[in-house]
Amino acid sequence: MSDATPPIPQERIRNFSIIAHIDHGKSTLADRLLLRTGTITEREFRNQMLDEMDLEQERGITIKAKAVRMIHTAEDGLTYQLNLIDTPGHVDFNYEVSRSLAACQGALLVVDAAQGIEAQTVANAFLAIEHDLEIIPVLNKIDLPAARPDEVKEELQSTFGFRPGESIAASAKTGVGTDEILETVVTLVPPPTGARDVPLRASIIDSHYDTYRGVIVYVCVKEGRLRAGDEILFMQKQSKHLVDEVGIFSPGMKPVDALEAGEVGYIVASIKTIHDVSIGDTVTTRVAGATEPLPGFKNPQPMVFCGMYPADNTDFESLRSALERLWLNDSSFTFQPETSDALGFGFRCGFLGLLHMEITQERIERESGLDLVQTAPTVTYEILRKDGELFKIESPADLPDAMHIEEIREPMVTANLIVPSEFIGATMRLMEEKRGDLQKTEYLSPTRVQLTYEAPLQEIIIDFYDKLKSSTRGYGTLDYQFSRYRKGDLVKLNILVGGDPVDALSIMVHRSVSDRRGRQMLRRLKKVIPQHLFQIPLQAAIGAKVIARMNIGALSKNVTAKCYGGDISRKRKLLEKQKEGKKRMKQVGRVNIPQDAFMAVLRLDDEGE
């Protein structure tokens, strides 16, 4: 099999991606471009539009549209090869975004003409600028009655310096502006450079696991040429593979004879696990290969950890295989067994960020059908022991005894918040509560402000998005990036239920907020733990010192008065059902704690304070 289209010279290749804040219409625009270039049919386009809300479908599109090749005849009458390279839309996948952008020479910066610039718009745009890409601003959803193109153009100018005339007004939904976008890509985005007759250097931009074919590796060929039958070397991993097939996405997988410098496509090489493939690694040939890898490789480290336990302890092995299946498709997710007094046997799982964690959990629950209990997410802390040893902990349970600790350092992030100016006060109060230090205030337009903070990651991963949304009536957006580890006055807050410490409820907090946190957690627990036959004391403690206490009163009434004849059967069924329900709770001492309590304590609302 071979590519049916005639070879297109390198100067007529355009590699570009679409970057946008979530929901600004990135995937619809991508589909619109695929439709306009005849890469997908009208019917496929409609189906995708319709199913956009479905996560599975979205995932399908993402895989398919990861690096789609489109053939387009421009106004100059020449045929161009346009490679649209998808980027993950979220900051958790910052590194993956930057690897994808490294394969491009241009980017469409899509901004919702009604919403304007949001935090991820800024983050992604600056990433593109760092990569020296030609950026083409697109005002999407121009057909919306609420569109305010002139103001958004002003925001684009004040934030990035784009002149109003540079933006393309478009509607991915109706197709307005599509031709102009394609034409602008052809005229403004430079072709890739890179010689074809030199040793191969290709950058791995992504991969996915296929049950039948093993790992499908997505590559951007920077220099040289990649062919089926080549023996290749992954330069960081130092692993060797024989290429069974190379191909392109258009949008389905389509084998081609070769991928040339400047082209984007895939490799199938009987690679068993995704962990043999590192994003950002350089592919070369084993024989007569390149000596220097491409720059910029990094091993992304999980930043956010939580415990995941099967609600029913007998499901431990099922959870393990569910995690293993997921791991096949996600190289940045880690897991290892851990034990909790309260929750039994489970796993400590690591994620790139909060969104990554949420997506992963949702996927495990959905794909395995398991009922999961999840503990409070925590970040990695750096511990400097008195004896000089420096190490990281992924769980508050691993914190050494206080007497051995010289200092605890917590990961800090640079957080960019974009909010309507009327909410500056509310946002600043929120950030103060979250221990943020304001570093910069910038007006994007008279009505929208970008606030830059340094804040502890721990504060951002717990209960932050919801609070930001409620402080800004839904308009505030956030983007953050790890900056450094910083020494902090951090303590481990233990929660005691019925006098027994519950390891799975321990959290690390800053001493200054420990009292308030403690009270909030107890209030939450009081709400979610049902009344028992006895009073349950709840305590929050730092070391041996109790800093907050509260009681769950004993059950006052629980009696079925009538229990006549037939009710005996009914009564028994009721008892059996309750017994089943109890089985799903976690027992600590004499107290049964519902599984959602372990997560619920994190929604630290301030009700009643």
Added chain:
Amino acid sequence: MKPTAPGLYVHVPFCTVRCSYCDFHVAGYRAAVAERYVDALLEELAALEGEGFRPRTIFIGGGTPSVLPPDAWGRLLRFLGRAFGGDDLEEWTVEANPGTIDREKAEIAREAGVDRISTGAQTFSAEGLQVLGREHGPEVVAGAHALLREAGFERLSLDLIIGWPGQTAAAVDEDLRRVREIDPGHVSLYHLSYEEGTALDRQRRAGRVEPLPDPEVITLARRALSGLREAGYARYEVSNLCRSGEESLHNLNYWLRGGYRGVGSGAANFAGGARWRNLADVGAYIRAGGRPERVDVEEIGAVGALEERLFLSLRLERGLDIAEFEERAGASLSAICGDAIDELVGDGLLVRGTDSLRATERGFEVLDAVILKLWDGCDWEEARIDGDTGPDDASPAGASPRLDR
């Protein structure tokens, strides 16, 4: 044939109005349907009589049995009296709603052999009766009791509901005053519950009625309980009190895990190690001509029998007879659920004597949770199961609880 089921329950599912809290199997009353229903009842009863079944207690419940027209009422009661009214019969109760019993029906009942009438007063507060969706006014109950006494009934029972929305301590006191005035031998004191599908529950969900908080219900229940005790009533079951010797033998048989047969649409049965129900469908019952479909048939099994015994007997003031239980279980109570018992005793919810395991005053208030805890803490591995799963014969079938006292 040897009778194995000493209780007979007859279900009359008709009501003129459904009470707001009621989730029983009930149908709207229409005279013609009621007549045909009684025809079917008589066929089912005749079949039972043919089996040689002879109950020691009869209980006609509903619904509202007293809503039956005099003719159907007469046919049913006379048939029962003729078929089952022999020397074996120790107690025959009919439920009657205060507004639907009259002199004629009372006399028919008396003549047929009925010796006990249970009336649903629920409360004497006009406001309470309205919330509960009861048709009768507060004055009717006393009149009905007077009428029943005149007709010669000595054994009268009255139901009260505690904890209805808006109930106050004063309303409880008023109910107590009326009870003392009417002076029935037996009082049932039920906590109001909001059962799914009832009008009251819908009103609660819609925010039109506000349930009393549990602690308030308990305060009122304690007030009612102590008032009744002062008036000479003693509790013998979690929600039943009586003067000396006035226990409902029929209901006591349920708690003692005695067998019983149920006749009528939706009636429950327990005989020969199995529990089942007649299909709850008045139309189907009539069409089946007294041979209703059995549904929810359940073999209890040896462990199930012990579990039932445990939870049923704890409803009784006298509690669980430990020696008897251990004999049936073939293991000691401590081996089966000693830890749970110790915990519950420690929390002041159970008392363990040498002979019995009983709920405390506080234990009765949270009895469902106590039972759940106990049930959950049982380890039946310890028990020697001998396969005896039928009704326990220490019920009124064996030694009469009347003599027991």
